[in-house]
Amino acid sequence: MTFSWHRLSSDDDWEKLFPAVRWGEPRAVENTLTYLREHALARSVLVERHYVDRDHRAAFSYFYSRQFRGTPSLCERLHFFASDQEDWDALGGEHAPPASSYLGYVIRRPTASAPIGRSVLAIDAAKVPGARVYCSGRFEPHINDTRFQVDGVPFAQQDSMVMSCAETSIWISARVMSKNFHHPLILPDEITRPEIIGRADHGRLLPSNGLTANQMTHALSALGFEPIHYDWEAFRSSHIDPIETCTPYLVSKIPTILAFPGHAVTACGLIRRAGAPRPDEKVFLHSVHEWIEGLIIQDDSRGPYRIVARDAATHAALRRSDVSSLLITRVPERPSVDRCSCWCARHVEGILIPLPERMYLTGADAQHFAQTVLAPDGLLPALRDILELLAKRGHGDARTFLDAALHQRHGGLVYSVRCRKSVDVRRDFALARPRVREIMRDVPLPRQLWAIEVTTREAFEREEPEQRFLYGELYLDATAHKHADLSQLVLARIVGAMLVRPGLCRGDDTPVISGIPDDACYFRSGIPLWSD
Amino acid sequence: MAATSPKLQLTDELKAELAKLESVSPDKIDDPAIADKLRKGAEEHTEILRRSRELGNRRVYR
Numbered sequence: 038m039t040f041s042w043h044r045l046s047s048d049d050d051w052e053k054l055f056p057a058v059r060w061g062e063p064r065a066v067e068n069t070l071t072y073l074r075e076h077a078l079a080r081s082v083l084v085e086r087h088y089v090d091r092d093h094r095a096a097f098s099y100f101y102s103r104q105f106r107g108t109p110s111l112c113e114r115l116h117f118f119a120s121d122q123e124d125w126d127a128l129g130g131e132h133a134p135p136a137s138s139y140l141g142y143v144i145r146r147p148t149a150s151a152p153i154g155r156s157v158l159a160i161d162a163a164k165v166p167g168a169r170v171y172c173s174g175r176f177e178p179h180i181n182d183t184r185f186q187v188d189g190v191p192f193a194q195q196d197s198m199v200m201s202c203a204e205t206s207i208w209i210s211a212r213v214m215s216k217n218f219h220h221p222l223i224l225p226d227e228i229t230r231p232e233i234i235g236r237a238d239h240g241r242l243l244p245s246n247g248l249t250a251n252q253m254t255h256a257l258s259a260l261g262f263e264p265i266h267y268d269w270e271a272f273r274s275s276h277i278d279p280i281e282t283c284t285p286y287l288v289s290k291i292p293t294i295l296a297f298p299g300h301a302v303t304a305c306g307l308i309r310r311a312g313a314p315r316p317d318e319k320v321f322l323h324s325v326h327e328w329i330e331g332l333i334i335q336d337d338s339r340g341p342y343r344i345v346a347r348d349a350a351t352h353a354a355l356r357r358s359d360v361s362s363l364l365i366t367r368v369p370e371r372p373s374v375d376r377c378s379c380w381c382a383r384h385v386e387g388i389l390i391p392l393p394e395r396m397y398l399t400g401a402d403a404q405h406f407a408q409t410v411l412a413p414d415g416l417l418p419a420l421r422d423i424l425e426l427l428a429k430r431g432h433g434d435a436r437t438f439l440d441a442a443l444h445q446r447h448g449g450l451v452y453s454v455r456c457r458k459s460v461d462v463r464r465d466f467a468l469a470r471p472r473v474r475e476i477m478r479d480v481p482l483p484r485q486l487w488a489i490e491v492t493t494r495e496a497f498e499r500e501e502p503e504q505r506f507l508y509g510e511l512y513l514d515a516t517a518h519k520h521a522d523l524s525q526l527v528l529a530r531i532v533g534a535m536l537v538r539p540g541l542c543r544g545d546d547t548p549v550i551s552g553i554p555d556d557a558c559y560f561r562s563g564i565p566l567w568s569d
Numbered sequence: 570m571a572a573t574s575p576k577l578q579l580t581d582e583l584k585a586e587l588a589k590l591e592s593v594s595p596d597k598i599d600d601p602a603i604a605d606k607l608r609k610g611a612e613e614h615t616e617i618l619r620r621s622r623e624l625g626n627r628r629v630y631r
């Protein structure tokens with residue numbers, strides 16, 4: 038029989054899924070099963086034998102087939118369901134499990150030290166309260182002729198032969214980029230090649246002995262990305278928050294590779310729970326990342342969907358919540374210097390971002406732009422003059438925006454930064470005032486834009502998401518030169534005033550401004566961490 | 570996109586005042602002081618990336 042059903046009700050049922058891991062890292066197996074049991078609430082599993090997995094086949098051809106010890110080239114695929122379903126024979130028909138009960142799959146590799154191969158497990162806020170996994174994609178595995186759907190992020194355990202944590206984090210990132218940005222599919226053997234790693238100054242590449250940040254950066258470049266790498270020591274005096282750095286990418290479906298001491302993982306989402314501590318009320322310009330409590334990561338040695346808290350205090354608060362089993366604890370190496378018993382964002386010592394092609398302006402550039410032009414002395418005078426005229430004539434929204442931006446009323450301003458496709462931006466303007474649509478119609482836009490969306494803190498913190506109105510939006514050309522000054526701003530709309538550069542694609546960066554008295558703030562669905 | 574607040578009527582007087590503000594010289598729209606702050610930020614960011622490259626061979630991740 039190729040297929041067999043197993044009920045998952047007792048400890049014994051779960052333990053049978055993976056025989057004891059004889060060496061390697063058993064935590065990844067334990068945590069994967071714990072996630073399925075406690076968060077996804079799996080109740081049955083369909084085991085699909087003799088499964089040909091492309092990733093394992095690639096690793097098999099590249100490494101395992103060359104060993105004296107025999108390793109099978111076939112895997113098994115475990116399909117998890119939230120329902121008891123033991124009477125379906127995998128032949129379609131009316132007894133097929135309901136699509137809504139499908140929780141994803143795990144490839145069981147025939148490698149004793151690292152049995153968890155490519156896996157995609159469902160995740161959403163119902164399974165992990167507060168989870169916002171923007172990097173997740175929709176996967177459609179089929180069991181014979183029956184197709185199921187799962188929204189999740191690919192995961193695999195490192196086998197420490199073909200892939201260590203460095204290669205696995207690259208592989209996971211590449212899979213996410215393949216799903217979200219149509220990047221070509223990357224198989225494990227394509228990463229561990231001299232021409233991809235580039236520099237073999239740390240010794241042989243196979244069995245993998247890990248990679249340096251520069252080797253990982255080179256590998257990402259050779260695989261077709263345009264990576265950027267931050268080493269925390271490079272920041273010297275300035276205080277940089279890893280959550281701040283990662284957020285614009287994660288909400289844009291771009292994963293980030295986090296380097297902890299000696300270990301690399303892939304960040305794919307964020308945690309923001311209701312009732313979490315709020316940012317300082319004496320500061321009047323905030324970024325949405327300040328409301329985030331932690332990062333959701335794929336850790337190839339600890340399992341899928343682990344949580345790295347913002348700091349030790351947040352870790353302690355999360356330990357008392359229903360996501361405690363996803364937190365990462367640690368034993369401090371030097372307790373006299375560092376007594377922290379958890380991995381938190383302050384332990385991140387580097388970040389690699391596998392940017393897609395032609396994204397020359399970075400998330401950091403967009404954040405700096407937002408912090409500059411939304412500061413009280415940064416609002417462009419030409420726009421401010423129009424808003425002041427409208428406010429004087431009774432335009433309530435223009436008055437509210439100016440009061441928040443210039444006079445610290447309404448709690449000041451809150452902004453978010455994300456990368457958007459121009460077609461999606463245009464779609465959002467479809468119901469705007471006729472004059473706004475006319476202006477938009479005649480303005481060519483680059484394919485990718487950094488969007489800065491702005492509201493007042495008072496509106497941002499409203500109970501009902503539909504009441505969290507948008508007061509302004511600024512769009513930066515993602516292909517702009519890093520020293521492009523203000524010409525990187527291709528479109529700005531703040532309730533009642535607009536700025537566009539209709540000639541930019543012809544080399545003419547002359548701005549055109551317009552006053553729009555009938556413009557108003559409005560609700561936009563789907564803004565990450567805000568109205569999604 | 571759903572608008573929320575009452576709109577302002579575009580009277581002839583308001584139209585004339587707006588036209589005056591809209592015809593401001595382009596070099597006054599792109600405020601040089603703000604452009605200078607942006608340039609400095611971009612230079613700092615470039616320097617951080619350069620230093621990161623220098624430091625990128627120190628540690629191995631496995």
